[in-house]
Amino acid sequence: MDFNALAILVKVVELGSFTQAAEALGMTKSTVSRKVSDLERNLGVRLITRSTRSLKLTAEGERFYQSCLLAKDIMEQAEVEITAHQELIQGDLNVVMPVELGHQVLGPYINEFIKLHPHIRVHLEMSNREVDIIGEGIDLYAQVGTRKDSNLVSRLLTNATRVVAASPAYLAETGTVTAPSDLRPPHRQVKVYNQAVKLLSWELHDEEGDVFNIDLPYRLRVNTITASLQACLDGLGIAVLPTFLCRPHFESGSLMQLFTDWQMPTVPISLVYANRTLMPKRLRTLIDYLVTRLNEDMQHGVIPKKNV
Known part of the structure; x- marks a missing residue:
């Protein structure tokens, strides 16, 4: 051969x-x-x-x-x-992740990893598109939500929480809300639609087991969470957003969290890669690094890495 x-x-x-x-x-x-x-x-x-x-x-x-x-x-x-530098981490890694997850959370860790390992070269794509991990030769994909594929292995990073938020200006203009049942016209949502979030539940649950599905008309539909956050800040509607993105704005008063007695299902964020008999050391090292760094920063409350 x-x-x-x-x-x-x-x-x-x-x-x-x-x-x-x-x-x-x-x-x-x-x-x-x-x-x-x-x-x-x-x-x-x-x-x-x-x-x-x-x-x-x-x-x-x-x-x-x-x-x-x-x-x-x-x-x-x-x-x-068999080389004298068998402990050296080297080679190329193809990494894809959703835009917000990359900009706000994982991207800075990738930069740190590259500085630690000068013989590594990372091809990083931040995109909310549908991906074919095996067909495209992607080494690592940061996934929001779940997918079932026997050819893939998934390692959980975290379970992200979400909240319903609105700006004080929007509520002053459109009317305050005290319960999910108040979510009806003239209230409106800022709708997000992309491959990363299209399968996520928009249900609210309370301690008594009641369920409310958020279904409001919209005047703006966007394809990124960042755009949804900015539109919410600008008073264009109510938005469902990741808690970690909203926290700085809750603290500053530029956004208000609605329905604090209700919860939304958490969203798993995982690192997904092809099910190989032998994983390259560079990939295993990157996965371990991302998991460790995220857990460290979550414990210290320094997520997101960058404020919008």
Whole structure:
């Protein structure tokens, strides 16, 4: 088996192009194409279907590609362990997290981690889009809510609490509310909709077991919690927001918490990664660091890391 051909195949799939893979590997396109063709011939199966515009793995190709990734991880780990610097944390990490979670909480920890480990290179994307962790080659995804996938492993960071909030100016204009049943027109909400929050419950629960579902009309719909917070501060409506984002504004008086006798279901925030037989040391170290730092700062009440 030509192990160099396996590495070439992985690079072609990662970049989705023979040309880009050749440039990244410092080889000619014809050499890359020949190596993949030789690999297919030796295996007796078609791994990639080629067209003028795109490349796509066949079913056999997908299975073989996942095996190549596992082999790549094992070989990389073996290489680290036999070097004189086997304790060195090194390599690339692809990390994706929702915008607010990145800006307000985890992003600063990533920066700290990079300073501690100069041989690590992190590709950090802050986005509220839907992600395919395995298909996109994402090493670590910070997830809001839950998902069930046997191919993924989840490590809980925290259970985030949420509150209903409004600005004093909004309440002075639209009318005060003392109970969830007061939430009816002319009251309105600032609605948030994105992939990170679309499945979250908007129910309120009290100690007697009563349940109230927040369902107000809106005049503004936004795709980030930060935008919702700012709109709430500007008096555009009532908003459901993470407690940690609101705390500084409750203290300053720029926002008021509504219905303190009612609670919303907590939202799990987890670190999610592919279920691999062998986890790269750099990934395990990053996960441990994020969990430790978040727990430390939560105990000292210094979340969020940045105020909006």
